[in-house]
Amino acid sequence: MSTTNRKHLLGLEGMSAEDLTRMLDTAESFKEVSERPVKKVPALRGTTIANLFFESSTRTRISFELAEKRLSADSVNFSVIGSSVSKGETLRDTAENIQAMKVDMIVIRHSAAGAPHFLAGLLEASVVNAGDGAHEHPTQGLLDMFTMRERWGSFAGRKVVIVGDVAHSRVARSNIHGLITMGAEVVVCGPPTLIPIDIEKLGVTVETDLRTALEDADAVNVLRIQLERQKAGLFPSVDEYARVWGINSDVLKRAKPDCVVMHPGPMNRGIEIAQDVADGDRSVILDQVTNGVAVRMAVLYLCNGGAAIESEETESAVDAKATKGKQVA
């Protein structure tokens, strides 16, 4: 499996359907670990991971930390908000210092697109992208796909609608790359001022009318709307946004009856997503969060050189392979 040789996870762009499937399969095996009374496998025992968060994050950081702990890795956290300039040390120096302490893997969240690529070119350590600017958020893309696949089995013939600030969304880009590769149909919808130029060339359809976009949808992935976009003049008001592009139970009638509603969080309840939808039967938002840990366990395990684990393998096989994988690595 090529993913095992892939030292870094920088994005879902360019990954094959086979690679994506094996990542999701491996995550499926790891999901069960979190259901056990003792939520731990020795897969990454002796591996040191640094979580470098240069942008505020609660769920992604905690999710990575839990994934690391459940794989028995040793991890340290470094959170500094701001650019190289404002924090007084360059990203390069920060990363090289951390590597000098013999860290095996680096998980990085950064406001600058390409920051993980910059580190990957600089360091020996494996680099896992935990979100870079408006570029990619591959583990979020994977956990969204994992959550869909749990319900559907396969992506063929499924229609996924991504609604909101697509222009500034790394979640949207990772979803698009992964879902298109897996054979799903992807429609993006939002104010024209928040749809980036030429995005059709990624293989998606652009539809600014939400009702049309949601026609026969199997899933709707609702993006968080940042209030600073309104201040930047990209849409006139939160009220109008909620009226025209907010997901409520009325507009959801256009979608398939079993259409699932997803959100990468944190939610602005009552703006991009109505309260009753967020908490309703179709919402799989908390499943996404649960699955996030399993997906991140799989990503860390595979990036560290672990062998792929097939989804049908037993609990003991997971333990055995996870242990062996470490020994091989």
Added chain:
Amino acid sequence: MMLKLANLNHTSYLIDNVIVVDPARNTMYPGHVAIVDGKIDAVERGRAKEASLPIYDGGGLHLAPGFVDIHVHLREPGYEYKETIASGTLAAVAGGFTAVACMPNTNPAIDDRSVVEFILKQAKIAGRARVYPIAAATKGRKGEILSEYHELVAAGAVAVTDDGSPVASAEMVRRVMEYAAPLGIPFIEHCEDMAASGDGVMHEGFYSTKLGLKGIPAHSEEVCLARDLLILKSVRGAKFHAAHMSTRGSIELIRRAKEDGLPVTAETAPHYLCLEDKDLVSYDTNLKINPPLRGAEDRVAMIEALKDGTIDCVASDHAPHAAHEKQVEFAAAPNGSVGLETMFPLLVKHLVKPGHLTLPQVLSLITNKPAQCLGIPGGTLARGVAADLVLFDPEETWTVRRESLHSKSSNSAFIGHSVTGKVKHTLVDGANVLPSRVGV
């Protein structure tokens, strides 16, 4: 027995056994050149016959007027850690340039007679290429108060610009054009609508969408250019030069303005002819330039615009930055690439070799035509002009490496590129100004 050019120690001599390239006359022929007291005395076909002067062997190299680069950032005063006048002019002569015009975004800006005098003094001490200072159009390049053009021109400035930034207000553009007109100097605009660019870091298009980098739309350049051309129509006697043109839309605007008979000239840079936005997929900060690398259609249109003369010349926009400034996140890196030492071989490779233009035509883009844009000497082989010459091998292929650059900074967008054409000797006033290098 002919003498070796590497050991040149006369001020009156012959260079024999060369292919003379005269871009102003669009000719190329085997010939020889007589230089008397550092000036061109005669350029003739065939081998030299009489021997009243010492004869140096041109070794079959091509001989042309020294190249002229009208858009260079020498960084001194103020940013000597990036480049100095000494290191920048060394890079110039290594690239075959005998004259460069330097931009005023120094610290302090070139908005005062004393700064012009300082630059000319440093250039004289360096003793490499000629340096023509371009003064700031407004004090401190702030767009508020006109600089003292009469003082600046008297000291040696050859044009005015706020390059690095546009002159933001239409009112100030008008006053700059009006005030510069009677002095006969061009106003050079860095065409950019700052609000349209916003915090963009690359060309807006499919690749900015894919890479998640904030885009700079093509119209950021075009609306500023269109505005200036409209103002130019109403200012009698003004001369306007558009710097670093990068988009297809800008070419259309320039074409129409020329058809209307407006006194406009324009330049582009090698990176807009050889690179595209898609090359940024590596997030290589050396490819972060302003204006940004544009799309494929823009690049193809730019080559056509050089062929039909809509764009008059090519300038390097040599923009040195220290390694530590470029080794940062893409969005945080400063704009610019060094270019003096790669411009000529890039143009040979990308314009001559594919057959877009002949060698004399390409040399014209970096000799007589840019000199005409600024009204400075250079670019010809006319009798009596200073013997500012370059000798090169148009076929030698080499790879651009950091170590091969003479500039103080090595932020080249072309590191690792294979190029064609190698400068072997550079002469200013008939004297060798290029220190000998290993392998030359």
